Amino acid sequence: MRPHRPVISVRLPAEAALRRDFHLLADARRLEMLRQAIRREVRSQSSLRSLAKHIGVDRGSLRKFLAMESVPSVENLAKIVDWSQERPEVWTPLGSVVLAVLVLDLPGPRRASARKQLARTLAAAFSDAEMPVPEWLREEYGE
DSSP states (O other): OOOOOOOOOOOOTTTSSSSHHHHHHHHHHHHHHHHHHHHHHHHHHHOHHHHHHHHTOOOHHHHHTTTTTTTOHHHHHHHHHHHHTSSSOOOHHHHHHHHHHHTTTTTTHHHHHHHHHHHHHHHHHHHHHHHHOOOHHHHHHTT
C-alpha cells in the first residue's frame, strides 16, 4: 500500500494571474540568476572588462545588465547563457527575483536604486518586528 501524499494546489481566478505573468516571473528569475553568476565571477577573480572579453560581449553591455539598466541583445544574452553553463549554479533567492520584477517597469537607470530602496524598506520591517534581516536582503541593499 502506498503512503498517502497530500496534494497541494493553488486555485487562482482567471484574472489573477495571466500566462504572461508566469513567463515574466520565469524570465526575471533566469536573468537574475545570470546577474548573480556575473557578480560572483567579478567579485571572486575577474574584472568586468576581462569577463566581458572572455564571454565575448561589450563591457558596457555587461555593466548595464548588472546595473539593471538594460537587457543585452539576444545575441549577447545567448553568449552570457553559454558562459553561465560552464559555471556552478547560483542560488537566487525568490525575494531577489520579486524585487527585480517590481522595478521592471521603471526606466533603466532608476531600477537599481529603486530596488535598493525597496530592500532597505523591507529590512526595516524585519528590524521593526525584531527579526533578523535575511542575508540575501542585506546583500540587496549593499550592507
